[in-house]
Amino acid sequence: MKNSVAFLFLLLLQIGNLHAQRTDKALEKKIHAAIAEFQGEFAFYSKHLKQHKEVAINADELYPTASVVKIPILVGVFQKIANGELRLDQQLTYRDSRAYGGSGIMQFYKDSTQTDLATLIGLMLSYSDNVTSIWCQELAGGGLAINPIMESLDLKYTKVNSRTAGREEDWKKYGWGQTTAREMSQLLEKIRLGKVISPQYSDKMYRFLKNQFYNGRSLSQFPAEINCISKTGSLEDVRTETVLVNAPHGDFVFTLLTKNNKDQSWDNTNEAEILTRKIANIIWNHYEENYTPYPPVN
Structure with a gap:
């Protein structure tokens, strides 16, 4: 009897180990090479959901979210919807006193324009609209x-x-929000798996997160037919992005956070944005080399 119990315990342990996270050494080496000369602070976490492989570089250190904080805000809104306190079709009135500046469209609405909650959420995520995000x-x-x-x-x-x-x-210290590369990746994974509020509401959040106007960073490195959910964030010395990719050989998720960046320019030649594209390119070609390999990013 004792031998049977011991055998069962070892069997369960082996099964558990099959699903334990393993460091993807090859990918980790490529990421370290990519960031070697980056002039700023850097945090990164990636996970291949099917292969149970991860890479963690400063993954548990706190960094500013910038506009990536809009994903936790999304979850907060949907919790209110689940509680029956809000509705996606709920009618709202925009007042020009809400104008905030920065990115977005609603600041250009006329005073007293009628809108609804679904529009607020769509603008917050797709266009990173600051007015609707604060609202x-x-x-x-x-x-x-x-x-x-x-x-x-x-x-x-x-x-x-x-x-x-x-x-x-x-x-x-951190601005609008703070997070870690590991936790933001975990949040996207939980939404993907239907574990945020409920499968129904996770599904709806997932649909909102698919529609990204700002697609020139990581998303530019994946074939257009591949579905992704993501959010970028930008401050003068901060660039952030979190992405989950429904790739042919299995979903993968990654988050890249930077701060105290030397390059504070606002065009696509910004060092951190180039690095983001480079890392996305590396990850795609690492896991999908037999699908549509992309050439090295410029």
Whole structure:
């Protein structure tokens, strides 16, 4: 009897090990080579969901989210929808007092324009619209409501700092939000697997995240027919991006975070943006070399 129990225990342990994460040494080597001369601080995490392989470089260090914080805001809004407090077709009225500047379209709306919550979410994610993002954050209950949701998802370092009581010092240091490369990748993975709020609401969030106007970074390195969900973020000395790719040989997810970047330019020759494209190119060709290999990025 004891031998049978011991055998069963070892069998279960072996099965568990089959699904344990393993470092993808070959990919890790390629990423380290790519970032060797980068003039800034860098954090990275990737995971191939089917192969159970990962690469983690400073993956648990805190970095500014920039506009990537709009994904936790999205989750906060959908939690309110699930609670019956909001509806996607809920009618709203834009007031020009909400104009904020920066990226986005709604700041150019006329005062008293009628809109709805689905439009706010679409603009927040597709065009990284700051007006609708702040509005969605408000409708979600702000950081005081969103941050506990992140904690419930075991994302204890991912926080909304802006307009959140008690997080003033974090806001000064990290800006609108803060996260780690590992946690932001995990959030996309959880949405992909239907584990955020419910499969129904995860599915709807996934659909919103597919529509990206700013597709010149990582998304430019994947064939157009390949489905992805993603979000970019930009500040003067910060570039961030998180992506999950429905690739032919299995989904993979990765997050690249940078800060204190020397190059603070605002065009596509920015060093961090070039690096982002290069890394996306490396990952695609690493896992999909038999599908449509892309040439080295310029």
